[in-house]
Amino acid sequence: MEKLTPAKDRLLKSKNNWMDGELRGKVLVLLCAVIMISATISITIFLGTKGLQSFIKNGVSLLEFLTSTHWNPTNQAKPEYGALPFIFGSFAVTFLAALIAAPLGIGGAIFMTEIAPSWGRKILQPIIELLVGIPSVVYGFIGLTVLVPFIREHVGGLGFSLLSGMIVLSIMILPTIATIATDAISSLPNSLREGSYALGATRWQTIRKVLIPAALPSLLTAIVLGMARAFGEALAVQMVIGNVRNLPSSILDASATLTTIITLNMGHTTYGSVENNTLWSMGLILLVMSFAFILLIRYLSSRRKM
Amino acid sequence: MKSLKKMGLFMIFAALMVFAAACGGASTDKTKGTDKTTTPKTEEKKELSGSLSVSGSSAMQPLVAAAAEEFMNANPKVDVQVNAGGSGTGLSQVAEGSVQIGNSDVFAEEKEGIPADQLVDHKVAVVGMTAAVNPKVGIKDIKKADLIKVFTGKITNWKELGGKDQKIVLVNRPDSSGTRAVFNKFALDGATPAEGITEDSSNTVKKIINETDGAIGYLAFSYFTDNTVTPLAIDGVEPTADNVQSGEFPVWAYQHSYTKGEADGLAKAFLDYLMTDDIQNTLLNEQGYLPVTKMKVERDAKGNQTNK
Numbered sequence: 001m002e003k004l005t006p007a008k009d010r011l012l013k014s015k016n017n018w019m020d021g022e023l024r025g026k027v028l029v030l031l032c033a034v035i036m037i038s039a040t041i042s043i044t045i046f047l048g049t050k051g052l053q054s055f056i057k058n059g060v061s062l063l064e065f066l067t068s069t070h071w072n073p074t075n076q077a078k079p080e081y082g083a084l085p086f087i088f089g090s091f092a093v094t095f096l097a098a099l100i101a102a103p104l105g106i107g108g109a110i111f112m113t114e115i116a117p118s119w120g121r122k123i124l125q126p127i128i129e130l131l132v133g134i135p136s137v138v139y140g141f142i143g144l145t146v147l148v149p150f151i152r153e154h155v156g157g158l159g160f161s162l163l164s165g166m167i168v169l170s171i172m173i174l175p176t177i178a179t180i181a182t183d184a185i186s187s188l189p190n191s192l193r194e195g196s197y198a199l200g201a202t203r204w205q206t207i208r209k210v211l212i213p214a215a216l217p218s219l220l221t222a223i224v225l226g227m228a229r230a231f232g233e234a235l236a237v238q239m240v241i242g243n244v245r246n247l248p249s250s251i252l253d254a255s256a257t258l259t260t261i262i263t264l265n266m267g268h269t270t271y272g273s274v275e276n277n278t279l280w281s282m283g284l285i286l287l288v289m290s291f292a293f294i295l296l297i298r299y300l301s302s303r304r305k306m
Numbered sequence: 307m308k309s310l311k312k313m314g315l316f317m318i319f320a321a322l323m324v325f326a327a328a329c330g331g332a333s334t335d336k337t338k339g340t341d342k343t344t345t346p347k348t349e350e351k352k353e354l355s356g357s358l359s360v361s362g363s364s365a366m367q368p369l370v371a372a373a374a375e376e377f378m379n380a381n382p383k384v385d386v387q388v389n390a391g392g393s394g395t396g397l398s399q400v401a402e403g404s405v406q407i408g409n410s411d412v413f414a415e416e417k418e419g420i421p422a423d424q425l426v427d428h429k430v431a432v433v434g435m436t437a438a439v440n441p442k443v444g445i446k447d448i449k450k451a452d453l454i455k456v457f458t459g460k461i462t463n464w465k466e467l468g469g470k471d472q473k474i475v476l477v478n479r480p481d482s483s484g485t486r487a488v489f490n491k492f493a494l495d496g497a498t499p500a501e502g503i504t505e506d507s508s509n510t511v512k513k514i515i516n517e518t519d520g521a522i523g524y525l526a527f528s529y530f531t532d533n534t535v536t537p538l539a540i541d542g543v544e545p546t547a548d549n550v551q552s553g554e555f556p557v558w559a560y561q562h563s564y565t566k567g568e569a570d571g572l573a574k575a576f577l578d579y580l581m582t583d584d585i586q587n588t589l590l591n592e593q594g595y596l597p598v599t600k601m602k603v604e605r606d607a608k609g610n611q612t613n614k
Contacts (some may be wrong), residue, residue, distance in 0.1 A: 075498065112495055146509070149517060158475060158518060160503050195322065239561045243480075243504035254503055261480075264506050267392020268482035271402075273419035276394070 034220065051284025054081075054277035065281060071245045071261075073275045081278050083258070085247045087285065092162055092248070093237060094230045097169035102223045105177030112178075113185045114207055124178075131175040140239035143168040145153075148240055157252035160242030165255070168236050172196040173226035180225060184218030185211060220300045228293040234259035234288060258282045355383035358572045362389075362396015362409030363484065365508070365526070366561050369431060369593045370409060370580075376589070377579050386576065393417070393484050400564050402426060406573040408564045411484035413607035422607075426568055430580045431595040434527045435489060436545035438535040440515055441521075444512040445469040446538040453493060456522060459500030464520060476502025477514050477523030488559040489524045491609055493540065524557075528594020547596050553603030553611060560605070561595065 001212045060081045068082025096159075108128070112121045143164055153161030192214055196206040212219070242254025243264060262279050269276040317417040360370055367390035374386035391399075392411040397420045400408025411433070437453060439445060443464050448456070455461040456474055465471045478499055479486035483506065490496060505511050508529055515521040516534040527545060530537045537545050540557070549555035569577050579585065586597035605611045 048329075072481070072498070074487075080328065111450060114500045144513075152518070239510070244501050245504075246501050257505070264480040264504065267395050268484065269392075270392040270417045270419045271394075271398040273394075273417070275418070 012096070013104075044046060045158050045282070047280065047284050048246065048288050050280040052281070054274060054281045058274040058277055059275065060278060061192065061279075065278070069247050079274070081287075083261075083278070085245055086256050086258045086261050089162070089241070089255040090231055090259070090286075091256045091291075093169055093241070093257060094163045094227050096162065096166035096251075097173055097230045098223055098227045100166065100170035101177050101226055103175045105174050105222065105226070106181045106219055108174075108178045108297060109181035110207060110211075111183055112182050114203070114211065128175045128178050132179075136172065136233060136236040137239075139172055140170050140236035143236060143240040151252075155252065157250075158242065160240060160253060160254045161252045162241065162248050162255045163251045164259075165241040166239045166251075168240055169230045169233060172233060172236060173230050175228040176229055177222045179286075180222035181215075181219050184222065188214055190245060217300045217303050221297050224293055224300065228290055231293070232259060232287055235262045238263055258286055320348040348487040350404035351407055353383065354381045354572060354575055356572050357385035357387065358407070358576055359387045360389065360407040360409065360563075360576075361391055361399050361404040361405040362407075363393045363411045363536075363561070365411050365433070365485070366390075366409040366431075366563075369561070369590065370563075372593060373585055374576070374581055376585075377576055380383055381575075382397075384572065394482065394562060397564060400566055403579060404423060406565065407576070409506060409571075411559055411563045412487055413560075413562065414469055414564055416487065424566055425564040426564065426566075428561040428563045428569065428577050429598050430563050430577070430582075431586075431590055432550065432558055432598050432601055433561055433595055434547065434558040435485065435524055436555075436557055437489075437493065437522055437526070437538040437539065438515055438521060438525045438530070439522045439538060440535060441536045442519060443472060443536070445538065446536060447542060450493070450495070450541050451528070452502055452529060452604040453538075453540060454495060454497050457494055458497050472520035475518050475521040478502045478504045478517075479509050479511070479524075479539045480504055480506055484559070485524065485526070492557045493524070496605070527596075528592065531594075550596055551600050551602055553601075553613065557595075557613075560598065 011132045028256060055062050055065070055230040064086070065081050066085055068080065069084050070080040071085065072080040074077075077302045108124060112124050117234075145166060147158035147164050150159075150207065151157065151161060151164055155163065158270055192210055193206055195208045201209065237257055237262040241256060241260060243260050246253075247254060248255040262282055264276050269279065323425075342461060343594065360374070368436050371388040374388050378384055378386055389405075393412055394417060396405070396408035397410050397414055397417055398408075399405045399422065401420055408425075410417075414420050414425050414427065445464065445467060447480060448467065450465055452461065456467075457476060459476075461467065462474050463471065476499065478501075487509075490499065503514060505514060506559050508525055511523045512525060512535055513530050515523050515525075525535070525537075527547070528538075529535075530545075535612070539545060543555050545555055545557075550558045563577060563580070565577070568574075581599070582598075586599045590597050603613055605609050
């Protein structure tokens with residue numbers, strides 16, 4: 001123990017420190033905030049100007065870009081810039097992946113929080129964390145070596161398909177959904193459970209009629225966040241989806257997404273060319289979509305407060 | 307104690323800042339340094355020093371990186387950085403002056419938005435490529451007209467060409483890929499291929515052709531090292547180095563190294579080094595490229611082929 005100094009001195013001294021530390025801390029966190037905000041804003045502005053160039057400078061029609069199904073930018077005589085198949089592909093794999101991952105993730109979360117809080121959590125939690133840590137290229141490589149041949153032999157088609165893409169993606173977004181859903185359910189006040197049990201409800205009735213409705217906004221947020229991740233994923237999807245420019249007519253058809261077309265073509269195109277600019281436009285669409293996802297999350301979480 | 311903790315936090319932040327600043331600064335320093343060191347070295351050629359940055363075609367990256375390594379062994383004061391990022395990236399970067407050499411597997415004239423007149427072409431190697439099929443298809447030779455029909459989707463089953471009764475599965479490259487441009491131009495006579503699986507990496511393409519029944523794609527000669535895929539002869543001409551060099555086999559492309567303006571200093575020394583017999587006859591061979599010095603024909607940006 002230090003020797004005690006008189007209270008007066010100590011207060012005086014601490015006031016000096018307080019002024020010092022307060023100012024330093026304030027500047028420090030302000031700096032962090034400014035850097036984060038300016039990074040986001042500058043990326044948005046950059047992507048906005050780059051992405052709009054193909055419409056303004058190169059005269060690609062926005063309507064064609066969004067609605068045409070013909071993509072042939074290298075045809076010199078008659079280049080076509082219809083990105084609809086890729087936009088459709090992106091949405092298709094995203095929703096299909098969410099369709100698999102959402103029930104699995106939420107189911108796992110309920111198991112961890114309600115059914116087997118002690119050992120369930122002990123086993124599942126590390127497994128889910130492990131899933132987060134696997135790099136996307138590894139998911140893609142496993143998909144290419146295991147999933148694609150499996151689907152080719154046992155389901156049909158070429159193996160490179162929407163189906164492969166959605167399975168790989170659903171495993172990738174599973175941890176996101178499961179983690180947030182677990183937090184959402186375990187943060188529900190215990191009085192809800194106790195009240196329900198006191199009314200004579202069984203455990204399943206409590207889960208289905210009380211806990212899930214109460215946590216629903218957060219659960220939806222979890223799903224949307226997972227979908228946002230799926231929407232932006234490029235590498236793993238590129239390796240298994242086949243990257244075909246046509247609109248897929250079935251789940252076993254090969255397809256392409258916005259991200260896979262960007263990663264496939266970015267290196268080959270020269271800065272400032274129409275091809276390159278249309279890739280930026282696709283990037284802009286991705287950004288707009290992620291804004292939409294964020295707005296959706298905001299809307300969902302504002303409902304929770306009511 | 308508390309202030310010590312705060313100090314610690316502050317120090318960590320400060321260290322981070324310094325680190326970030328150092329990282330940011332390093333790249334600009336490097337390019338500045340090169341400009342300074344390369345230009346005066348033109349006069350005294352004996353000992354080369356400085357650094358050289360090369361970027362571009364990922365197909366050329368292994369070759370140029372291997373050559374750079376030997377070049378650095380011969381000239382210990384020289385630092386050559388070889389990045390891959392695609393032909394488009396290489397051409398863009400050399401045009402804007404951020405690298406001294408930009409590698410490309412297509413002529414700069416073929417790429418939009420590149421000031422080709424400002425760039426000087428150095429053809430350092432030749433790559434031959436041909437269609438490759440799954441071995442189970444049972445075909446080793448194909449007529450060019452049939453090849454075009456296969457790739458445009460007019461023939462959909464191998465039995466029409468005397469092969470097995472298997473559906474044809476196309477494996478393409480991305481629209482902007484140099485390999486695709488060369489194959490379309492010289493093997494398909496400019497026809498647009500029908501849609502199929504699209505992959506960028508040659509290794510992935512090879513893997514898919516090997517695993518998928520009835521698959522056909524196209525690969526550079528260097529990928530035919532084993533019998534997992536079958537290279538096709540076109541119109542009876544075997545896809546060999548000799549046939550490419552004599553001009554009989556049509557599907558080949560130059561590997562270009564572009565400089566902005568005439569090469570000087572270190573860039574010139576390195577490009578000269580790439581053209582030496584040592585590199586052209588041994589290293590190129592090891593890496594699966596054909597020496598440009600042995601070509602009996604040459605080709606211009608429009609694709610016209612003439613005898614040397």
